[in-house]
Amino acid sequence: xxxxxxxxxxxxxxxxxxxxxxxxRAMGGGTDLITQQHRGILAAESVVDLRGLxxxxxxxxxxxxxxxxxxxxxxxxxxxxxxxxxxxxHQAASAAASPQLREMGTVxxxxxxxxxxxxxxxxxxxxxxxxGDTCYAQVGDHRKHGLEPGDCISVAPSDLxxxxxxxxxxxxxxxxxxxxxxxxLYRKASDENRSTLALxxxxxxxxxxxxxxxxxxxxxxxxxxHAWSFALAGVAAARFxxxxxxxxxxxSNLPRLLDPADPLAGLPGLEQTAWKRRxxxxxxxxxxxxxxx
Amino acid sequence: xxxxATLKVNGRAYPVAIEPGRNLLSVLRSEVGLTGAKEGCxxxxxxxxxxxxxxxxxxxxxxxxLQADGREIVTxxxxxxEDGDLHPLQQAFLDQGGVQCGFCxxxxxxxxxxxxxxxxxxxxxxxxxxxxxxxxxxxxYSGIVRAVQAVAEQR
Numbered sequence: 001x002x003x004x005x006x007x008x009x010x011x012x013x014x015x016x017x018x019x020x021x022x023x024x025r026a027m028g029g030g031t032d033l034i035t036q037q038h039r040g041i042l043a044a045e046s047v048v049d050l051r052g053l054x055x056x057x058x059x060x061x062x063x064x065x066x067x068x069x070x071x072x073x074x075x076x077x078x079x080x081x082x083x084x085x086x087x088x089x090h091q092a093a094s095a096a097a098s099p100q101l102r103e104m105g106t107v108x109x110x111x112x113x114x115x116x117x118x119x120x121x122x123x124x125x126x127x128x129x130x131x132g133d134t135c136y137a138q139v140g141d142h143r144k145h146g147l148e149p150g151d152c153i154s155v156a157p158s159d160l161x162x163x164x165x166x167x168x169x170x171x172x173x174x175x176x177x178x179x180x181x182x183x184x185l186y187r188k189a190s191d192e193n194r195s196t197l198a199l200x201x202x203x204x205x206x207x208x209x210x211x212x213x214x215x216x217x218x219x220x221x222x223x224x225x226h227a228w229s230f231a232l233a234g235v236a237a238a239r240f241x242x243x244x245x246x247x248x249x250x251x252s253n254l255p256r257l258l259d260p261a262d263p264l265a266g267l268p269g270l271e272q273t274a275w276k277r278r279x280x281x282x283x284x285x286x287x288x289x290x291x292x293x
Numbered sequence: 294x295x296x297x298a299t300l301k302v303n304g305r306a307y308p309v310a311i312e313p314g315r316n317l318l319s320v321l322r323s324e325v326g327l328t329g330a331k332e333g334c335x336x337x338x339x340x341x342x343x344x345x346x347x348x349x350x351x352x353x354x355x356x357x358x359l360q361a362d363g364r365e366i367v368t369x370x371x372x373x374x375e376d377g378d379l380h381p382l383q384q385a386f387l388d389q390g391g392v393q394c395g396f397c398x399x400x401x402x403x404x405x406x407x408x409x410x411x412x413x414x415x416x417x418x419x420x421x422x423x424x425x426x427x428x429x430x431x432x433x434y435s436g437i438v439r440a441v442q443a444v445a446e447q448r
Contacts, residue, residue, distance in 0.1 A: 006296060006313035006359050034355050035336055037314070047313065049360065074349070098426025100404065101337055103349040104356060227425030 002037065005046040010053065012206060016174045018048045020202035026050055028070050028106030031097070032113040039123045041130065050108070055206055058082065063212040069108035069205045073160075074099070076107060086210060088217035088236045092163035095221050098228035108205035110160045111171070111185065112197055115253065116230050117145065117154030128152055129194050138270075144232060147267035147276055148252045152189055156196070157230050161186075161255035163219055164208060165247035166236035172207040175200065179209055186254040196254060214238040218290035220283040233279050235263075237287035246288065251280055260288060298362035300325060303371030309358070317361050318342045318353040321368060329369035329399045333428075340427030343400035344368050350407040352426070369399035372406065381447065382406060385440035393431030400427050405441045413448045415441070 009015040019026055023045035027033050030049075036042035055068035058079050065086065067076065076082060077094040097105060114120070119127045119136035126132035129152045137145050137153050145153045161182070170179035185205070187198040199205075217238040223229035233250035235258070244260040251267055259265050263284035269277045295310040300317075302325055309324045321344070322328050333341035335354050342354040345367035372380040382405050385391070392398050401424060408415055408423035415423065420441045421434070429437060 003294075003312050003314045005294065006357070008359075030357055030360065031337060031352075031355055034316070034357060038316075038335070038355075047357075049357075051360075098337075098340070099423055100340065100343060100350045100352055100426040103346075104351050227422055 002040065002043055004037070004044050006049065007046065008049040008052040012053055012174050015048055015050060015053060015204065016202045018046065019204060021046055024048055026108075026112075026204045028109030029072065029101075029104035030109075031101050031105045032109065036114065036121070039121065041121060041123060050204065051106075053206075061209060064210040065213075067107055067208045067210075069207055070106045073097070073102035073105050073107065073110060077102060085213040086163075086167060086217065088163045088166055088214075088219045088238055089160070089210070091219035092159040092221075092234070092236060095219065095231075095234075096159045101228075107160060107208055110158050111164070111182075111205065111208070112199075113158060115152070115154035115196065116157045117152075120154055129154065129189055129196075131194055141272070142270060143272045145270065145273055146252050147264075147269045147273055147280070149268070149270065150188070150253055151191075152253055153270060154253060155250045156186070156253060156255045158249055158255060159219070159221065159231060159234050162234050162236040162247045162249040163217075164210065165255050165257055166217065166238040166245045167210045167214060168238075168240075168245060169208055169210045171205055172209065173199065173203050173205055175203045177206070182208070183255075183257065188253065212240070214240050214291075215293065216291040218287050220287040220290070222279055222283060233276060233283055235280065235283040235287045237284075237291045239291040239293060242293075244288065244291070246284060248280060248284070251276060258284060260284075296359055298359055300358065300361060300366060301364065302327065302366045303368060311358050313357065313359055315358050316354055317344070317351075317356045317358045317366075320358040321353065321366075327368050327370050330403075331396055331399060333396065338428070339397070340400040340404065341397055343403040343427065345403055345407060348407065348410060350404045350426075367403070367406075369402055372402060380406070381444045382409070382440065385443045386437065389440040389443060390436035391432060391440040392436075397427055397429040397431075401429065401437055405437075405444075408441070409445060409448070414445050417442065420445075 025044040083090040221234040246258040331341035333339035
């Protein structure tokens with residue numbers, strides 16, 4: 001593995017300063033970052049461990065809940081209040097990765113993890129998203145990729161992102177403590193900037209806030225096996241009174257809000273992914289049925 | 294640059310000076326000298342590298358050694374008693390045919406111990422879920438699940 005400097009600051013300002021350095025990367029549990037660094041697909045010169053910042057609390061806030069950035073997926077999955085009031089979040093947190101990786105992985109790390117694509121993660125290829133010229137998936141094997149044409153057709157893998165998007169959550173960052181809508185944490189990568197995260201240099205997620213509890217919510221997910229597999233697709237549904245919110249991962253480059261009346265809108269499918277339209281349609285139907293009042 | 298850290302492994306403190314990029318597994322195997330935890334996939338897929346960190350199972354291949362500084366680590370070497378008596382889970386794995394080639398066994402035992410420490414009487418689904426991050430290519434898992442069930446029933 002390429003070597004790097006390591007820091008574990010105790011204050012948010014110090015972490016932001018350390019992350020403003022070139023090729024500095026924020027780390028939560030490290031489950032995605034370290035494997036990327038290890039394969040040589042990431043060349044961080046310094047790693048800033050955010051788990052010394054004390055951002056590891058789950059606390060009621062108003063009618064909702066505030067979840068610290070470095071809360072582990074396991075602790076989120078074990079939280080009784082979250083299980084009772086935000087079922088979709090409990091279900092998504094408990095479905096991600098393996099039980100052991102959930103002890104390591106953090107909420108912010110899960111939201112900010114890189115896309116799943118065997119070309120992106122190949123040590124010998126530099127695909128478009130990594131700064132190259134070619135999206136190898138589009139000319140190669142893209143059976144498990146997205147339903148939406150674009151420069152990069154890999155999929156956003158964060159189960160939590162689907163749940164939090166359905167819950168209309170906001171994200172607090174080190175430089176925007178007042179919070180931004182979760183959808184604004186993400187951006188379409190462009191030729192000029194290949195990142196799918198809309199964070200400025202030095203900026204990092206400090207907390208996720210769900211403003212209010214839904215009347216009902218549910219997460220439906222399909223993977224190659226029930227445990228320890230990335231979602232082929234995941235759909236989160238939440239009902240607030242008569243308003244439905246539906247969100248999906250595994251179908252698009254970014255976590256995506258779906259139209260409950262037409263979940264497949266804007267997702268035509270690609271040559272090898274048309275089958276995923278049926279999967280998405282089925283998962284959306286199941287999720288909506290579980291929240292119908 | 295090397296950083297000083299103290300790894301507390303199986304109740305003993307090991308001062309080490311390590312590069313930040315070193316994973317916990319490699320430091321346990323090389324500097325600490327405990328080779329029970331195995332490197333299988335080196336990518337968090339197989340679970341052969343599992344150790345307990347403050348009682349929770351983690352994939353030590355994808356965990357920086359520096360992240361474990363000052364925390365309580367238990368490896369497979371920490372399961373048996375000081376007199377060499379096997380941990381009940383270890384004995385049950387032998388009795389129930391939960392071991393064949395043995396490569397996954399240290400990781401399986403660590404995940405099983407974490408489960409029983411948290412939930413002394415799990416049902417079969419809970420056992421299979423708790424071990425879902427550990428792959429075994431020999432046994433077909435039945436003997437492993439029976440072994441965990443047998444220990445749970447003794448408790």
